[in-house]
Amino acid sequence: MLRLFDYLDSGNGYKVRLLLAKLGLAYELVELDILKGESRTPDFLAKNPNGRIPALALEDGTVIAESNAILYYLAEGTRYWPEERLARAQVLHWMFFEQYSHEPFIAVLRFWHRHGPMDEKRRALEPEKRKGGEAALAVMERHLASRPFFVGTAMTIADIALYAYTHAAADGGFDLAAYPAIGAWLERVSTDAGHVPMLPDDYVVERT
Ligand SMILES: N[C@@H](CCC(=O)N[C@@H](CS)C(=O)NCC(=O)O)C(=O)O
Structure with missing residues (x-):
């Protein structure tokens, strides 16, 4: 299952949650408290060296960071990414x-x-x-x-x-x-x- 590393009050995270919902994709939400530095731990830095949410872990464990890159990945082949x-x-x-x-x-x-x-x-x-x-x-x-x-x-x-x-x-x-x-x-x-x-x-x- 997809896993989204996120902080609920983040608009960057919300972009991804909104598209996942619109596409009806199931995912596990992993909340990190960015105000307490939880996106800067060695464990999370191994997922996104830039230490920021959102980050999306795919089924095989590959992690995509940067909200707009994640939107692009999810939108390919859907009505939210034009063909032309x-x-x-x-x-x-x-x-x-x-x-x-x-x-x-x-x-x-x-x-x-x-x-x-x-x-x-x-x-x-x-x-x-x-x-x-x-x-x-x-x-x-x-x-x-x-x-x-x-x-x-x-x-x-x-x-x-x-x-x-x-x-x-x-x-x-x-x-x-x-x-x-x-x-x-x-x-x-x-x-x-x-x-x-x-x-x-x-x-x-x-x-x-
Ligand atoms: N360009 C990045 C920005 C991500 C970003 O700034 N994330 C903030 C929350 S909105 C964050 O994780 N801050 C925690 C930190 O910098 O430690 C994106 O679009 O995903």
Whole structure:
């Protein structure tokens, strides 16, 4: 059986959980408390030398790390990975955008606000992080103003990659009311077949 090493409050982990649910794939969830360094143990570093979740262990024990690489692996041959060459390149375009221009701002601010500590150094960095996050949201808003999903007319793993932290952006202090096309897209993604929420209703946020 597939084994997913994860931390429930991680949007990167949620991307993988969301796709696994939509594909109806069974897996064992192995929760690591990243706030207590459990992704930095020798045992886990042997699985992902970068010491970060999510990581997916396949049936033969091979481990895939990096959320978007895992999405690609799982989506091959499904309706979430287009057949056409240009569309596949466009999906990758948005997945690279997510990792370079979106996640480092929106996910990082969310993490700092939720888990702390919001110390002096982080407070000084916050305006730049916010500026980067707003720029990413503006790019998404412009793109989504004239189309239902990031690529083509149906959901792909580009939407899953971008949904994970965008839908939770308010946790980092971003106001999505200013982005109506993003709001409509979030609604489309969350009502697509097989959707699951990121966290259980009774989830308690842990602080460092
Ligand atoms: N680019 C990686 C980022 C993974 C990442 O930053 N994981 C965080 C949680 S969201 C983590 O494991 N942090 C624990 C640590 O750095 O020790 C991906 O997309 O999977």
